[in-house]
Amino acid sequence: MQQRHTPEDPQIRLPEDPQVRLPEASSVCLPEAPQVPAPEAPRKHLPQDPQTHAPESSPEPAAADPRARVQPPVPDRRWHLWHLLPTPTGTPFTFGYALVLVATSLYAQLGDPATVGALLRASSTDVAHLTHTPVVALVGSALWVAGGLASPYALGFLVILTALERRIGGLRTAAVFAFGHVAASLATEIPVGVAVWAGHLPETSLHRLDFGISFGLLACVGALAGVLRLAWLRWGLLGAVALVLLQDLIAYADPLTALGHPLALCLGLAGWPVVRRWKAARAAPSYL
Template sequence: MDGSITGHRPRAAAPVGADGLAARRGEAVERAALPAARRPGTAGSESDTPAANALDGMPRQRTARAAAATPTALSAGTVANATAPVPSALSADPAAASGAPAPSAAPARARRPGSPAARAAQAVGRLLPTPFGTPFTFGYALVLTVTSYVAGHADPAVVRALHQASSTDVAHLVRYPVAVLFASALWIVGGILSPYAAGFLLVLTALERRIGGVRAAGVFLLGHVVATLATEVPVGLAVWAGHLPGSSLHRFDYGISFGVAASVGALAGLLSPWLRWPLLALFGSVLAEGLILLDDPMTNWGHLLALALGVATWPLVRRAARARAAAPTAAAA
């Protein structure tokens, strides 16, 4: 006995071959890919004991940096979310915290307004009738253009016969009032270049844009029909009483002037005061001048009456204009 205590002598580690080393390396790689809570030899695991750490042949766990650098440590979910933004609770930008892309800091480029020439052309275009914007005025203007061409290029005897047949004199009003009232409004006294033709285009276009084609036609017909009857009925009574000769029953009376005068009076009620009163004063002075000259007293009185009829429609046309302006807003709501 050499004095040593004979007991269990620690056995030397068995030599490990190439296959054993490869197997141990594969186990180490698998353990490195596991979460920290499930890795053997880490805090919180069942094998995190001194005895387990003191086992021979147990490879040490890699550090976090080494594990992150290992290609096999990247899971499929990590690779898939590598490009996704990581929200931070300390971020002051709500869009960044929610993962939404941040809006561009560059302000939107303001749309440049049109050139002055384009705006002027657009303003002038609104003064003239269009087939879709003002269909009544546009269609009526085409008819008047055709009749004015006929009156300027047809045989004078034919033109006189047409005017006579369309005249709203007492004889025609007694026989066929509706047809003659309609036919008399198809002619312009003086042709397409007369002042009433320009007034028709500008006034009827502006009125129709504000109250619609049906109401604009109603205002025009109101002035045309009422003023015609108001001037022709006294002529018939005067002939019957003997104050006028019988030829007065067949005098020429046609044109659009009564309708235009009523439309001017109605349009004035839709304009601002600084446009309304100068328009009424200017147009009224022109009509009054003709009445003073006594060139055609009955027709001149009819013009003033038609203007007054247009002014009397202010409550109706203003209500119609408000309803027309509110229609797009109600449709959008």
């Protein structure tokens, strides 16, 4: 009966056959079984501690060239002809006020002369109207242009108030105009009332025809000179206006107007610190 060959158990020893001997220092090399890698256990997605397990950061992009960075748009400081004229969006106060002056000027030229005369007398800033109806007189006198649309005041109004409003805004321009108009009107008419009361002037001096936008306009001229970027333009504007006012003083055809115009200009000059702060706060581009 044939015996089976079983692997040698270290605890069971077979009887040695004296006739069968293996050569000494010999070993039997059995082929190794291929090693199969054990399947990996599924990984659990645990929350990572930001201090211990920082996520791998993506490689930082190369530093951009500073010259290639997008620069903010630079405001256009070039002067254009349209900057002299008011626009509905850019200078709404001057544009709306100019339309009112055009309408009143056309009505004064084409309307009924008796009605126009009555409106002008009611709008006069003389002592009699300032005493009885001050608001109507002060507001109404600023709605007319002395001399109509052909007057130099009409062109000066468009250019000066447009330039001032572009720098300090519409409400502030209106404040400068109103301050010069009211303050110069009161400063010229109150002395007349005092002189009549003291007996130095006749009572007819209490009733005079005085209307127009000249006082407010000259106050805006003085304020505009303080916010002009070019020094030669600032002093050139003041020099030209001062020359015209000096001629009026020499002629002295209308004493109150001749004195009120320089006063209104000085009121605008006195407001330089205020209008310069307004311009700096608004940060508007200065073309001139």
